[in-house]
Every structure is written in structure tokens, then in C-alpha cells.
Amino acid sequence: MTLHDILKDINEEKTTLFITIEGNPVWDYKLGKENQDILLISEDPWEGVEEEYVTLQELQAFALDAEVPFDEIKLYTEADYEQLKTVTWVKDTLVLSHY
Numbered sequence: 001m002t003l004h005d006i007l008k009d010i011n012e013e014k015t016t017l018f019i020t021i022e023g024n025p026v027w028d029y030k031l032g033k034e035n036q037d038i039l040l041i042s043e044d045p046w047e048g049v050e051e052e053y054v055t056l057q058e059l060q061a062f063a064l065d066a067e068v069p070f071d072e073i074k075l076y077t078e079a080d081y082e083q084l085k086t087v088t089w090v091k092d093t094l095v096l097s098h099y
Helices: 003-007 012-016 056-066
Strands: 018-021 028-031 037-041 074-077 086-090 093-097
Touching (some): 028 056, 037 056
16 A cells, blocks of 8 residues: 555545554654655654644655655554555544554
């Protein structure tokens, strides 16, 4: 799954919603191997990090700044470098999963 796969079928309003990995909020991200992967960080948040939860809109801006085409960017967990393969919407949240 690429960032393009996630973005292709959603409206602009949904890009401002929070992202989670299997229910754990993503609070940071960084470029991974060869600058074509985005590593999402959702483990071990500290108190107060709730104000820093990541939206899909932020990931779009990050990818644009990194000058990597959306159809080349794959999303992984930062902790174990597992590729995130499925997307579901639960209420007002984008839920990514390894399965």
C-alpha cells in the first residue's frame, strides 16, 4: 500500500483526521530507507503528546517536502519496520494495520 492508495478515494475533509496504527495514535514520523518510506511512530507516547497526533494532511505535506511521489511512498511502523497494508475508517480516525 502506498500513500497514493490511501489518498485516491478520500475527500479533503478526511485528510484532517488523525491516523492510528491498530488503535494507537501516530504522534510522529520520519523518512525511512532510501527516502521512499515513511516510518510512523505510535509507540510509547508521553503525557501531552496528544496535541501532536498526526493527520493524513501532515503526511501529504511531508511527502511533498521530501519530493517523493505519493505512488512510491510506502508506510511502515518505526518500531519494527513492518509495512502497513490495510486501511479502514473507524468514526473519525484512519486506522492502519499490518494485516
